[in-house]
Amino acid sequence: MKCYLVTGGAGFIGANFVKYILKYAPEIQLIVLDALTYAGNLGTIASDISDNSRCVFVKGDICDKELVNKLFEEYPIDCVVNFAAESHVDRSIENPQLFLQTNILGTQNLLDGARHHWVTGKAENGYPLWKSNVRFHQVSTDEVYGSLGTGGYFTELTPLDPRSPYSASKTSADLIVKAYADTYKMPVSITRCSNNYGPYHFPEKLIPLIIKNILEGKQLPVYGDGSNVRDWLYVDDHCKAIYTVIEKGREGEVYNVGGHNERTNLEIVKTIIHTIYQILSREQHYRAMLKKQTILADGSIDISWINEGLITFVKDRLGHDQRYAIDPTKITNELGWTPQTMFDEGIIKTVRWYLDNQAWVEEVTSGDYQKYYEKMYGDR
Ligand code: NAD
Numbered sequence: 001m002k003c004y005l006v007t008g009g010a011g012f013i014g015a016n017f018v019k020y021i022l023k024y025a026p027e028i029q030l031i032v033l034d035a036l037t038y039a040g041n042l043g044t045i046a047s048d049i050s051d052n053s054r055c056v057f058v059k060g061d062i063c064d065k066e067l068v069n070k071l072f073e074e075y076p077i078d079c080v081v082n083f084a085a086e087s088h089v090d091r092s093i094e095n096p097q098l099f100l101q102t103n104i105l106g107t108q109n110l111l112d113g114a115r116h117h118w119v120t121g122k123a124e125n126g127y128p129l130w131k132s133n134v135r136f137h138q139v140s141t142d143e144v145y146g147s148l149g150t151g152g153y154f155t156e157l158t159p160l161d162p163r164s165p166y167s168a169s170k171t172s173a174d175l176i177v178k179a180y181a182d183t184y185k186m187p188v189s190i191t192r193c194s195n196n197y198g199p200y201h202f203p204e205k206l207i208p209l210i211i212k213n214i215l216e217g218k219q220l221p222v223y224g225d226g227s228n229v230r231d232w233l234y235v236d237d238h239c240k241a242i243y244t245v246i247e248k249g250r251e252g253e254v255y256n257v258g259g260h261n262e263r264t265n266l267e268i269v270k271t272i273i274h275t276i277y278q279i280l281s282r283e284q285h286y287r288a289m290l291k292k293q294t295i296l297a298d299g300s301i302d303i304s305w306i307n308e309g310l311i312t313f314v315k316d317r318l319g320h321d322q323r324y325a326i327d328p329t330k331i332t333n334e335l336g337w338t339p340q341t342m343f344d345e346g347i348i349k350t351v352r353w354y355l356d357n358q359a360w361v362e363e364v365t366s367g368d369y370q371k372y373y374e375k376m377y378g379d380r
């Protein structure tokens with residue numbers, strides 16, 4: 001049995017990855033390390049831990065050297081999958097330092113923990129000898145490439161040109177991973193994925209925030225003129241790509257992950273409005289969860305206000321990247337990976353998931369979320 005140390009496994013993509021591996025890879029045992037920051041929620045993976053002897057949870061910080069060493073001593077870890085990060089661009093604009101601490105120093109601490117436990121000796125040329133079949137996998141982002149104009153795609157050869165504190169910290173992490181590969185011949189891989197969407201996405205990011213606001217009858221904040229473009233991928237397709245790269249990808253390589261699904265933010269917001277409207281038109285029982293309850297003459301709950309009039313253009317994000325778009329040719333040609341869930345299907349699945357899992361939304365937003373929302377959107 002193989003053993004993966006999955007960091008950040010109580011967050012959005014990490015939790016989906018935990019579920020994916022437990023479902024599709026019976027030969028893999030998981031040690032999940034997560035600090036449970038505002039973005040991490042143990043409830044998301046509680047049943048995966050309790051129902052499965054293949055999954056152990058440890059609460060802790062990837063920057064904690066002693067803890068990381070202890071995990072390597074206690075478990076036969078042969079792969080680190082590093083999801084743990086501060087991940088929200090807007091928060092990185094407010095407080096860059098935390099991003100550098102977690103995303104850069106945390107990654108370096110994990111690299112060192114792995115190096116100390118995976119090196120078995122020294123070769124004649126002075127380079128370390130590594131235990132066989134080990135891998136450090138860094139989960140990175142297309143944001144390391146910066147921003148595109150109207151044409152072109154990010155390939156693995158596109159120069160790194162991060163522009164936000166978040167993307168600069170992720171780029172630095174990629175470079176330190178590469179430095180360990182070059183300096184120590186450490187077996188590493190990196191995936192750089194476009195924007196993900198799907199279940200368990202924290203409602204500070206665009207798609208879940210818009211769904212939450214509609215259900216609460218609130219305005220829908222679109223930064224600037226809504227023309228910025230993101231390339232959206234269903235989260236399970238990202239999980240599959242990471243697993244494929246770890247198991248089949250070449251050591252020391254970077255693989256871009258994306259499904260050629262570019263949309264402007266305005267298009268995304270309009271699609272969510274229409275999707276919710278359509279579901280609530282047909283399935284009236286969902287209307288009971290709306291905060292705005294106007295009863296019509298026929299006794300039904302009014303949903304006519306769920307329309308594009310809810311959209312509010314607000315002050316733009318500082319340094320807002322205009323367009324991201326991934327060229328996934330390398331992962332497709334080399335490893336046969338292609339996305340399975342197309343956007344039209346994925347967005348309906350996602351909206352339905354949120355309609356059916358309001359208790360989860362309430363749980364994850366019960367802490368400081370309200371304060372955050374007022375601070376970020378109050379004066380926009
Ligand atoms: P997220 O914010 O939902 O989850 C991050 C998780 O990391 C949380 O569970 C949090 O508790 C944990 N964490 C934070 N600091 C930690 C620390 N010091 N020690 C241990 N755990 C810590 O993020 P996400 O959207 O799931 O992103 C996961 C990874 O994927 C990140 O590295 C991100 O850069 C990358 N990524 C995200 C996207 C996207 O669209 N969300 C796209 C490409 C790449």
Ligand code: TYD
Binds near residue numbers: 230
């Ligand atoms: P986000 O989900 O924060 O992801 P990222 O910044 O990593 O791409 O934002 C996606 C896009 O949506 C981005 O262009 C910013 C925009 N956006 C809004 O217009 N309004 C919002 O309230 C949020 C959170 C994002």
